[in-house]
Structures are given as C-alpha cells and as structure tokens.
Amino acid sequence: MMKLLQLVIVAGTALILAGCSDGGHQGYKDIDDYMAEMRDRPMGNIEPLPQFRPYEAFTYQASAMRSPFKQPVRIELTTEQINSNIKPDPYRVKQYLEQFEMDSFRLVGSISNEEGFWGLVRGADGVHRVRVGDFLGRNHGRITYIDDQELRVTEIVPAGPRYWIERPRVLRVNFNSQ
Template sequence: MNEVRAKPKGTIEPLPAFIPYEAFTYSAAALRHPFQPPVKLDLTQRQKGSKDIQPDESRVKQFLEGFNIENFTMVGTLANGGGRYALIKGGDGVHRVKIGDYLGRNHGRIVEISDAGVDVVEIVPDGEGGWLERPRSLTLKERT
C-alpha cells in the first residue's frame, strides 16, 4: 500500500470548453411556399359596399360594443313573458342580451336568438367609402 501512495500523482486534463447549442428559429413560416404559385386575387368578384347601409353614429353606444365580438361566447338562453334573451359570456362577466341589442366593435346588431346560437349582423367598411352587412353567429358553448 505504501508503494502505491509513494508513486507520483498524475494530472488530469481540464474539461474542454462547452459550446452551447444554439437552436435554429424558422422565421419564414408566414411567407409563401416557394414551390406554390402566388395567389391571384380577383378584385372584380369582390363584394361592393353600399352608401345606403351606414351605422347610426348618433345612437348611444351600449356597454358590450366596447369589446371585440371574438371575445364573446353564448352560454345559455332565457325566456319569459318579456321575450327571449341570450346569455353572453365576455367582457367582464355574463350578460343578458335581446334582439336589437348591439355587441362588438363593428356595430353588430342581434337579429335572432335561438337555443343553438345568436345571429348578429355587423356593419363593416368596405375600404372604398361604402359599408357592408356581414352576418356572424355566436353558437352555444357546450359544457365540457
């Protein structure tokens, strides 16, 4: 045992410097695929707006018009002697709406309430000075 202890101790080489792996981030995902032809837009088939359709700017805005319509989901319906109501979740809670109420930032007016959903007609600009009526639907969110 003494012989082993008497032998000179060896030196260990230092560990090589570790080069951290740099991950590649693909940033061209939103660009057109290089092997597909470019999409051609047919502007002649585009729907033209009307000067007759315009939002009522003099109308007092309702609370739910301060939110995007994408933030709303229908969670139920109520019916009583006063009519039929939809329960809309969004904004800051659950709200009761009826036909004729407005919601969303694009002058969306509720035109129909059924057990399956709420139909809304939005008035959006067409980009050329006119306005278009765009139908939207909020379907009932099923409990999961």
C-alpha cells in the same frame, strides 16, 4: 455538629462569592478587546438610494384593431353587395357591450319569461343578457336572431374609404368551452 454545618455553609458561600468576582476586571477583557478592534476599523460609506423615475401609465391604442393572432376575415365583394345606404349611425348612443371585441363573447345559453326571450353571452367581465335588436361588439353589430343554440349578429364593417358592408356573424352554444 451544628456549628460545623454552619461553618461549612459559610465557607461554601464565601467560595461561591469569591468565584463570581471579576478578579481585577479580567472577565471582560475579551469583550473590551473586541470592541476596541471594532472602533479601530475604518468607517464605511453607505451609498444613497438610487433615484427612480415615476411610473408612466401606458394607454393601449390598438384595442379596436383585429388581433394579430387571428386570421383576417376575407370578404369577396361584388357590386351588388356595395350599397351606399349601408352605414353606421354616428349619432346613436353606444350600448355597453359595444366596447368589447366580438371574439371575446361566447353564447352560454338562453332564458325566457313572459317579458321575452334573451340570449346569455359571456364576455370578459361576466355574463350578460341580450335580446334581438341589441348591439354587440365594436363593429356596430346588431343582434338579429336568438334561439337556444345560436345568436346571429349583423356587423357593419368598412369596405373602403366611403363604403360599408354588412357582415353576418354567428355565436353558437359550445358546451365544451365553458
């Protein structure tokens, strides 16, 4: 019985090994045919990458002008308003908040301590602490009054080629727009 079992195992192993043989390289014929077909196809040309122009930075020159989306401020001049003594000081060192438009500021509150009273204005780059006498906005605006509800600024704007006028502006606390 043991010999019969050994014979069956040897015969089964021989059959398995015979089934694994490639039988004259017939098992890879389809792969060889496919590869030959791929080699016979014409080679394609790959176009070179297009040449890109380098990025040119654009400098916006109209930032000091009035926004075209805001209505212009209409000022009726009388002869007593035109004072030849009113003009901005060209030698004064500009403060940081003078580089922004006045319309970009919102009064958001005030603080005080033993050193004084400050208004808190929110600009494009964050909240800033200001006091009376500081300058704000691009039109030489000087802060003249601050309390809990409003901040008053007097701007010096051109009224012609050689004349300047003072224009009052008010920033009020608006709790709905924060």
